[in-house]
Amino acid sequence: MEGDEEVVGVSTATTTRPPTVATRSTNRVSDLLDAAAVHFATQGYHRTTIRDVTSAVGMKAGSSYYHFASKAEMLLAVYEEGVRRVQSSVDDALRDQHDDAPWDRLEAALRGHITAVLDPSAYARTIVAVLPDDVPELRDEIARLRDGYETQWRALVDALGAPVDAQLLRVFLLSAANSTQTWFRRGRSSPSEIARVIVDVLRHPMDPTSR
Amino acid sequence: MEGDEEVVGVSTATTTRPPTVATRSTNRVSDLLDAAAVHFATQGYHRTTIRDVTSAVGMKAGSSYYHFASKAEMLLAVYEEGVRRVQSSVDDALRDQHDDAPWDRLEAALRGHITAVLDPSAYARTIVAVLPDDVPELRDEIARLRDGYETQWRALVDALGAPVDAQLLRVFLLSAANSTQTWFRRGRSSPSEIARVIVDVLRHPMDPTSR
């Protein structure tokens, strides 16, 4: 029993274990996931083929099935890692934010979210690119993952005590943040700047004649 | 020469012509387009098959090729009609808006856009659901259509004279408006109300402690 390996790589990081032999097998799983993330994020689920992913890491298509039972399971692993990375990017940003004024916390969370979405590793971009309905057999699981992540945003937005529908505001914020993925060009502005602009737009009146 | 028909249905509405014989042939083309719009909008391009579309109108797959040379051409026809409908919905809304204050015009345009995006006919939803990169062979053409439509939004946003990056603001507005397609539930709020909330959020300060 001692040598039994997790065959299906739902988790990227191997369960903690003597790090002596740098477990080459596990590295292959994350190689596959890295390549899968890039393809899923840029081409979507259906245009991405197993052959696309495996050939990117110098592997033949059939070999993928030693690590993942199906294409859908491969997507799920990327998706879970994507949620994990966005979440921890937001956590990091909130931890660095030592002012707990609600608007400042919101801006920090946005900065974290946008940072993850623009990360070249493409895991977080997969969450934005692949929607629950794209893969019917994973619909519920994907919806659950998205929902779990969005919970904290409900709290962040509620804390503002803003005089508008909180759900509307939350959706607006996340769709704005996610859209950065479409038009963002590196060098012209940073995640911090984008987050600040979004928050400024909401906090301050833009119409000089109003109120 | 008098009986020659447009074989490829790029335009839905038949070119104006003696309406005596209600051109059953042309109706079949728009039947196909209607069904295609629904499938493209809800399942995306790749998950939609020619069989899906033809069987929805009681036709066999092969027959589609009498009307459309390829699946891509079918999408293009839906896409063009989608742009046409969003555009005319925005035009209508702007025409009804007899106050030419920039913020009121923006709100009217948003109302028109959202109305079209939520239209059950699904043509406009296809524009949101199908991205330029989904169909490489149509990428440039689709990008051109999107660009043409967005031109007027540049003007609408510029007219605000708002103290933020105009491109950023425009992208946020459109992504917010498009996201209604994801979460909108009929009966809870109307396109007019959503448009007004979006504009209110931008015009008025939401943070009582600001400024």
Add this chain to the structure above:
DNA sequence: GTCTATAAGGCGATAGAC
């Protein structure tokens, strides 16, 4: 115009050698 039948190719997935 629509049908049937089928070609041609790509896909996910499996089996078994090494």
Add this chain to the structure above:
DNA sequence: GTCTATCGCCTTATAGAC
């Protein structure tokens, strides 16, 4: 673990009868 080989299915698209 990875390979080669291949199965079975589904797809777009074509050809020709009606």
